[in-house]
Amino acid sequence: MKPNFIIAGAPKSATSWLVNALKRHPDTYLPRSELHFFNIKENFARGFDWYCRKFDPGRGRRAIGEKTPNYMWITPAPHESRFGTHLPNIHKAIHRLLPDVKLIFVLRDPVDRLVSAFNHYRRSGQFSPYWDLEDVVFGRKAHLGEKYGLIDMGLYAKHLEAYYQLFDQSV
Numbered sequence: 709m710k711p712n713f714i715i716a717g718a719p720k721s722a723t724s725w726l727v728n729a730l731k732r733h734p735d736t737y738l739p740r741s742e743l744h745f746f747n748i749k750e751n752f753a754r755g756f757d758w759y760c761r762k763f764d765p766g767r768g769r770r771a772i773g774e775k776t777p778n779y780m781w782i783t784p785a786p787h788e789s790r791f792g793t794h795l796p797n798i799h800k801a802i803h804r805l806l807p808d809v810k811l812i813f814v815l816r817d818p819v820d821r822l823v824s825a826f827n828h829y830r831r832s833g834q835f836s837p838y839w840d841l842e843d844v845v846f847g848r849k850a851h852l853g854e855k856y857g858l859i860d861m862g863l864y865a866k867h868l869e870a871y872y873q874l875f876d877q878s879v
Contacts, residue, residue, distance in 0.1 A: 709763040713773035713810040714802065716871075717780025719861055720824040721816035727775045737766025742776040746801045750792035756805055773810075780813060781861050782870045799867075803874040811875060818862030825858055 715723050730736045745751045745759045766772040782799050795801070802809065816824075826844060829835040835844060835852065844853040853859065861867075 709767055709772065710760055710806060711763050711773045711809060713771060713812060714779065714806070715773065715775035715777070715812045715814070716802075717777040717813050717861075717867070718815055718821060718864065719777040719780070720821045720828060721777070721814045723775050723777045723814050726812070726814055730771070730773075733771070735769050736771040736773075737763065737769045738773055738775060739763070739765075742778075743774050744776050744778070744791045746798045747776065747778050747781070747795055748789075748792040749795050752795060752801070773812075780864075780867050781857050782867050783860070799870050799874055807875075809875075811871060813864075813868065813871075815864055818864065821862050822858050825856070825861065829856060 715726060717723070727738055731738060739762050743751065743759065743762055745754075751759075762774070763772050778794075779798050779802065783796055802811075822845070823841065826835065826841050830837055830839070834856070835849075839849055843849045845858055846853075
């Protein structure tokens with residue numbers, strides 16, 4: 709079963725809150741966790757059938773979707789994460805396999821989003837608790853800020869324009 713909507717971002721912008729609100733409606737289904745199908749090479753290699761089976765428990769419901777906020781980031785720097793190897797051109801892969809899917813983007817002030825993402829990476833151990841934000845964004849650790857898209861993920865117009873070029877905006 710294919711999803712009919714995707715919450716595609718932005719990371720650290722209350723997308724989890726939105727999922728919890730949507731799950732309260734009896735005619736909505738979302739898997740328990742982020743699938744990272746379109747943005748992680750190892751998951752994408754499992755195939756589209758593997759992805760679609762994740763939505764089978766929602767059969768008969770009107771709104772069937774998923775949330776993976778990193779789908780918004782169309783041009784990640786190639787890197788390994790705890791999820792696997794990041795893929796570029798996520799928007800093109802989504803459009804190729806789900807051309808009629810409805811996309812939901814939740815946005816947050818980009819500076820607040822950057823600070824929240826930085827703190828998230830510190831809490832999760834990807835950034836040392838001894839590094840400060842300025843070092844990771846502009847200083848000696850800026851390569852890590854770039855790798856994890858601290859600034860790039862907040863360039864909403866760039867990412868949304870790529871989606872607008874492919875998907876119908878009339879809905």
